[in-house]
Amino acid sequence: MQEIRAPWDIKRELLVKSEDETDPKYGHKPEERPYPEIIRFGVINLDKPSGPSSHEVTAWIKRILGIEHAGHGGTLEPTYRSAGVETPR
């Protein structure tokens, strides 16, 4: 059986093509983004409870934060459900 390495087990190095500096006047380091950019460019790593659907949980997050758009990456369906569609990802 051919082994396939998981993406999280692949190590990469950084090579220099040309040196350059960045002007602090523009943009922000991601970890220093002020409000409201921190939300605009943010992701929540949520521990989904088993009852509600991924879609419902995402709608709650939108309501809590009072924002227009949010989306989830990789559906996790409710544990106990009678009918519905199974979504991979």
Next chain:
Amino acid sequence: MTGVLPIALEEATKVIQALLKAGKEYVGIMKLHEDVPEVRIREVSSEFQGKIYQRPPFRASVKRTLRVRAIYYFEILEVEGRNILFKVGCEAGTYIRKLIHDIGKALGCGAHMQELRRIRAGPLTEDSGLVTLHDVLYLYGRWKETREIGFLRRFIMPMEKTLEFLPKVFIKDSAVDAICHGAHLTAPGITYIETGIKPMDTVAIFTLKGEAVALGRAEVSTEEMLKATHGIMVKTERVLMPRGIYPKMWR
């Protein structure tokens, strides 16, 4: 199912396509329908590693044709009678319930999935700032009361975190805004390149501050990017940064 569910906010929703394609890791309980010796379980389940063929289940949202998925590993953590605690690392779009059913068939006794928890979606794991809905409610409330940004940082991570496993190309400030307008990345704009890029790979274009600018498809390898003096290196496919954050140095 419970566990890691990345939720992208506002502009960050553009990284979802990358997250959907990212590998996943789960822990779960496989329930066997008959007693099977542990060695046999280990032997058979180890055959479900590498490339496997899978037909999506009846209730699937995708076309039910046989497809190939990569199983990076399938580990048995504990055996207690007919209950098997397992951990699996797999490519996006693998049906775990189906995988367990197929392992049961291969064992000859049949099996079904009792419980499943996702412990990883791409770079996001249980150890990388996983929060509950209650945490979100509480921390957002504290932020509203105090306006201390630290409360937001405790449950919101930069979208760049989700791109950790994509090979990256870093670019000069002067190249940023053109990419935001949809231009392809040419050789002179590049400063640093990660190793291991092959033509057609999905790559992330980053600023020198570490901000995500766009996702694109590599035209050439890391080695060729290092040598090139001109020409398109990465074709921009998905712009992540709004226009006008960096100065317009092109026309």
